[in-house]
Amino acid sequence: MSEQSIVDPDIGLQLIPTEASDYATQVDHLYFGLLGLSALLVAILVGLIVVFGFRYRRSRKGPRKPRFSDRVGHRIEIGFAAGLTLLFLGLFYWGGHLYMHLYDDQQSDITVNIVGKQWMWKVQHPDGTREINTLHVPVGESVKLRLTSQDVIHSFSIPALRLKRDAVPGLYTTAHFVATKTGEYRLFCAEYCGNEHSKMRGRIVVLSQADYQEWLTRHGEGPSPAVAGRQLFQSHGCTGCHQDSAQTPAPALDGLYGRTVPLDNGSTIVADEAYIRDSILQPQKHVVAGFQPIMPSFSGQLSESEIFELIAYIKSLQPGEWNQDRASGAPQ
Incomplete structure (x- = not known):
């Protein structure tokens, strides 16, 4: 199927949007379960109101003694409340399990960087291919989205x-x-983010794996994030301090990602993406033990896309890689 033949299944009035992912079916099951339970409770309450309103109306004469003793009545009330509590706790567990499945840190086939900016979505694929307000993905492969914002909160x-x-x-x-179905689907910003919030929309295009690779070949341009990050690292003079911790005033970064880093305050921290980002923008926040807090902040000098690229480059560095580059004469 070529990209030109894709039809948007969401066009037209629909009560429930098209299910196009493995997760969508599970969410719908939870939604209908919650809806059904709520409808059952409403039916019970309205039914009791109607029955009691007719049975105990003012015009009806006769004894109005309770049918149950206080003890039995209390047991009924407590049992009904306990049953509802267990049902809704079950729904809470169900929803929490689905939430953790969607947002936990898990392995994926493709990681796509996305930056929200008034009023557009900027997308970068692993090979460096860029898009605006459009996201192309292959069907049947796990996709991880890494999101941040350039200005205000977007959704x-x-x-x-x-x-x-x-x-x-x-x-x-x-x-x-x-994604489980090829096609074109709508993309929105679901958080009010300014005057043109309603225009911050786009599309996701789900292609077969063969068509996705063809699309990357036709539209791929520019270096990968790691290669672009290396160029940024060099152009901003970072190699002047971060080449060799034994000779320069800054720690070496090869093999840093995922390592436990000792800090000057006696604590330790794992070098994840957030740590690397903080080290670039707020270098005084986590000072490595044995080094002086002399690194300048690059806040305001780098865009979010460039920070993504620098992080990709640092993550790609293996232990001893810079020493190997210097021995081979490769530029730093």
Whole structure:
């Protein structure tokens, strides 16, 4: 199926959006379970109101003694309340399990960086291919979205996938999905973000795996995030301090990602993406033990997309890689 032949299944009036991911079916089951339970409770309450209103109306004469003793009545009330509590706790567990499945840190086939900005979505694929307000993904493969915002809080929402995730300035959030149907689906910002919030919309295009690879070949341009990050690292003079911790005033970064880093206050921290980001923008926040807090902040000098690229480069560095580059004569 070529990209030109894709038809939007969401066009037209629909009560429930198209299910286009493995997660969507599970969310719908939870939704209908909650809806059914709520409808049952409403039916019970309205039925009791009607029955009691007719049975105990003012015009009716006769004894109005209770049918049950106080002890039996209390047991009925407590049993009804306990049953409802257990039912809704079950729904809470069900919903919490689905939430953790969607937003926990899990392995994925593809990781896509997304930056929200008034009023557009900027997308970068693992090979460096870029899009605006459009996201192309292959069917049947797990996709991880890494989101942040350039300015204010946005919310990345794809109803067909039952996916909604906030993009927050200064914070990385993630979401996972596996698209199950090829087609074109709507993308919205679901958080009011300014005067043109209603225009911050786009589309997600789900292609077969072969068509997705063809699309990458036709539209791929520019270096990968790690290669672009290396160029940024060099152009901003970072190699002047971060080449060799034994000779320069800053720690070496090869093999840093995922390592436990000792800090000058006696604590330790795991070098994840958030730590690397903070080290770039707020270098005084986590000072490595044995080093002076002399690194300048790059806040305001780098866009969110460039920070993504720097993080990708640092994550790609293996232990001893810089020493190997210097021995081979490769530029730093």
